[in-house]
Amino acid sequence: MSEFQGIWVIAELTPDGSVAEGSQELLTPARRLGDKLNQPVTAVILSGNRDTSSAEALLGRLGANQILLVKDDRLAEVQGETYTAALSELLSAKKPNIVLLGASPAVSDFAPRAAIRANASFIANAVDLDLNADGQVEATRAIYAESLLSTVVPLNKPQMVSIKKKAFPKPVEDAGHTASVEIVSLNLANIRPRTRLVNVAQTESKGAKKLEEADIIVSGGRGLKEAANFKVVEELADALGAAVGASRAVVDAGWRPHSEQVGQTGKTVSPKVYFALGISGAIQHLVGMNTSQIVIAINRDENAPIFKIADFGIVGDALEIVPELTRTIKEQNLVLHV
Amino acid sequence: MKIVVFIKQVPDNTKLRFADGKPVTDGAPMMMNPFDEYALETALKLKEQAGSDSTVTVVSMGASNTKDIVKKAIAAGADDAFLLSDATLNEGDSTANAHALAAAVKTLISDFGILVFGQMALDDAEGQTGPKVAEILGLPCLTGGKNVQLNGQTLRFFRETDRGCEEHEMELPGVICMAKCDYELRSSNIQGVMKANKTEIPIKATADLGVSPALVGAAGSATKVTKTWQRPPKSGGRTVNGSDAKAAVSQLLEYLKEAKVL
Numbered sequence: 001m002s003e004f005q006g007i008w009v010i011a012e013l014t015p016d017g018s019v020a021e022g023s024q025e026l027l028t029p030a031r032r033l034g035d036k037l038n039q040p041v042t043a044v045i046l047s048g049n050r051d052t053s054s055a056e057a058l059l060g061r062l063g064a065n066q067i068l069l070v071k072d073d074r075l076a077e078v079q080g081e082t083y084t085a086a087l088s089e090l091l092s093a094k095k096p097n098i099v100l101l102g103a104s105p106a107v108s109d110f111a112p113r114a115a116i117r118a119n120a121s122f123i124a125n126a127v128d129l130d131l132n133a134d135g136q137v138e139a140t141r142a143i144y145a146e147s148l149l150s151t152v153v154p155l156n157k158p159q160m161v162s163i164k165k166k167a168f169p170k171p172v173e174d175a176g177h178t179a180s181v182e183i184v185s186l187n188l189a190n191i192r193p194r195t196r197l198v199n200v201a202q203t204e205s206k207g208a209k210k211l212e213e214a215d216i217i218v219s220g221g222r223g224l225k226e227a228a229n230f231k232v233v234e235e236l237a238d239a240l241g242a243a244v245g246a247s248r249a250v251v252d253a254g255w256r257p258h259s260e261q262v263g264q265t266g267k268t269v270s271p272k273v274y275f276a277l278g279i280s281g282a283i284q285h286l287v288g289m290n291t292s293q294i295v296i297a298i299n300r301d302e303n304a305p306i307f308k309i310a311d312f313g314i315v316g317d318a319l320e321i322v323p324e325l326t327r328t329i330k331e332q333n334l335v336l337h338v
Numbered sequence: 339m340k341i342v343v344f345i346k347q348v349p350d351n352t353k354l355r356f357a358d359g360k361p362v363t364d365g366a367p368m369m370m371n372p373f374d375e376y377a378l379e380t381a382l383k384l385k386e387q388a389g390s391d392s393t394v395t396v397v398s399m400g401a402s403n404t405k406d407i408v409k410k411a412i413a414a415g416a417d418d419a420f421l422l423s424d425a426t427l428n429e430g431d432s433t434a435n436a437h438a439l440a441a442a443v444k445t446l447i448s449d450f451g452i453l454v455f456g457q458m459a460l461d462d463a464e465g466q467t468g469p470k471v472a473e474i475l476g477l478p479c480l481t482g483g484k485n486v487q488l489n490g491q492t493l494r495f496f497r498e499t500d501r502g503c504e505e506h507e508m509e510l511p512g513v514i515c516m517a518k519c520d521y522e523l524r525s526s527n528i529q530g531v532m533k534a535n536k537t538e539i540p541i542k543a544t545a546d547l548g549v550s551p552a553l554v555g556a557a558g559s560a561t562k563v564t565k566t567w568q569r570p571p572k573s574g575g576r577t578v579n580g581s582d583a584k585a586a587v588s589q590l591l592e593y594l595k596e597a598k599v600l
């Protein structure tokens with residue numbers, strides 16, 4: 001039997017003490033792999049000194065068998081060198097077989113480093129996960145700007161994989177399921193971090209939902225003519241409970257913050273429904289959204305490339321049609337099934 | 339201050355064709371990795387902020403035609419460059435590539451202040467090379483940058499996250515990885531192009547880097563790609579004429595009901 005045992009999920013906590021959506025979703029593949037390999041699922045919480053009881057309970061209800069809890073004020077914020085030390089020390093001491101993380105910008109500050117330090121393999125941004133005949137992880141991930149998919153296998157253990165948001169649904173909670181908690185203390189006193197978070201400036205973004213987590217996205221492009229007209233996008237998004245997205249053209253023009261940009265140099269999203277309003281459909285935009293289940297395009301130019309991938313389209317003026325659509329949805333209380 | 343920027347040559351994905359689940363790389367038009375253009379512009383800005391006797395050194399690993407993007411970087415304002423080219427460096431994953439690039443920094447470049455990477459290469463899309471080089475060299479690292487500002491030996495680093503725009507401070511020397519920035523790569527002027535044409539670009543082999551061939555290329559990789567395939571292309575559906583907004587909207591809603599979205 002291999003000395004590497006168990007499936008780990010690195011659980012990211014939210015400011016209010018719950019578990020991030022992306023981390024909750026990790027329990028689905030973790031439990032699937034755990035069942036196949038007959039190995040327990042452990043949720044790892046790296047946290048500052050604060051109350052983590054509700055996160056522990058939630059992780060239990062989502063199916064974790066055990067919780068490894070590390071509380072240390074040095075872990076209150078993700079800091080690359082500190083998190084690298086904490087994770088790699090845990091990996092070397094406990095030797096898990098498989099370690100799942102949510103793909104997020106903070107994770108890339110420390111997970112690749114921890115993999116090097118612990119002599120592990122790390123596959124980033126997977127969209128699917130399975131085991132091959134030898135019980136080794138097989139991750140599916142996109143390459144060549146989302147044009148190709150690839151199967152990648154880790155050659156070392158622990159086998160670390162980060163998973164994109166919404167690649168898996170989160171498991172149904174089992175109210176009666178609890179996880180045992182093991183408290184671990186790590187020796188982080190000798191680390192002198194050389195980076196420091198000094199400020200977080202809230203970006204003013206109308207869409208309350210996070211783009212990568214949204215089931216419906218309404219995106220606007222240069223076809224809306226000017227920044228002020230973006231309100232038709234926001235109003236439709238509001239009516240649908242959707243997140244707001246944007247093409248790079250309007251981000252570069254300063255109409256929208258970069259956090260809303262969809263595409264090759266922005267975010268990759270795959271919502272159930274994606275609206276492209278006044279967006280031409282340049283390849284660099286398409287690679288960020290063409291795994292959406294249903295694409296609805298409104299564009300004045302019937303030859304716009306966006307129509308080549310849109311499931312439904314209206315050829316016409318977005319500034320006339322979008323408000324009409326919003327009005328009808330509100331009047332008839334229409335709700336998209338997503 | 340010496341600033342080092344790492345740029346990779348990748349196929350131009352607006353022109354790339356695929357066959358049998360693989361890119362047709364033979365004769366495919368190549369370009370500088372888009373995020374590396376941001377990394378390069380960041381390096382050039384840092385050079386200006388760091389003041390006189392600052393330089394930008396370009397490091398690129400790849401086939402000999404990678405010269406083209408290296409020349410482009412020099413034309414834009416970089417001072418010198420190294421091209422790492424050797425059969426044993428091919429087909430490495432981010433672990434192997436980080437060992438090769440870190441070894442190049444150690445053996446070829448002394449006293450650097452900042453190593454600038456792109457966030458992710460368009461082809462292998464790993465997004466791990468910068469942090470791994472930082473780990474091998476024992477340096478601090480921040481990823482996903484959109485802007486920087488240098489004050490003496492302290493770097494301010496800005497990035498966009500779900501909770502807003504984060505501002506970090508980094509002690510140098512250190513590693514930064516740039517995503518889409520608040521600025522674009524400057525265009526090169528005629529002097530730059532002439533300088534690029536004249537500059538000899540030294541080519542370094544694995545033996546010149548003082549790294550064991552077992553740590554680089556396929557041999558040094560911690561992961562292996564076993565299969566690639568093309569995503570089924572999405573095809574277009576039904577379109578409605580929108581000259582009458584009311585009629586177009588009700589037709590669209592009809593379609594959505596049929597598709598059980600409504």
Ligand SMILES: Cc1cc2nc3c(=O)[nH]c(=O)nc-3n(C[C@H](O)[C@H](O)[C@H](O)COP(=O)(O)OP(=O)(O)OC[C@H]3O[C@@H](n4cnc5c(N)ncnc54)[C@H](O)[C@@H]3O)c2cc1C
Nearest residue numbers: 221222223247248249263264265266278279280284300318
């Ligand atoms: C390296 C690189 C990376 C890039 N990364 C990205 C990226 O991440 N994301 C991204 O989006 N782009 C990216 N781009 C840019 C991309 O190539 C396009 O330039 C951009 O997507 C165009 O944005 P747009 O569709 O809003 O504008 P345009 O291309 O100008 O299209 C506007 C559209 O609106 C239509 N229109 C005009 N008026 C109306 C009206 N009244 N009603 C309805 N429709 C109307 C027009 O017919 C047109 O199709 C990248 C480019 C490069 C080179």
Ligand SMILES: Nc1ncnc2c1ncn2[C@@H]1O[C@H](COP(=O)(O)O)[C@@H](O)[C@H]1O
Nearest residue numbers: 344345399455456458459464465466467
């Ligand atoms: N062959 C290479 N030559 C130079 N830089 C590279 C190379 N491969 C990766 N990089 C750098 O590492 C970044 C991230 O690459 P990757 O981890 O492969 O997605 C790129 O944007 C480049 O800055």
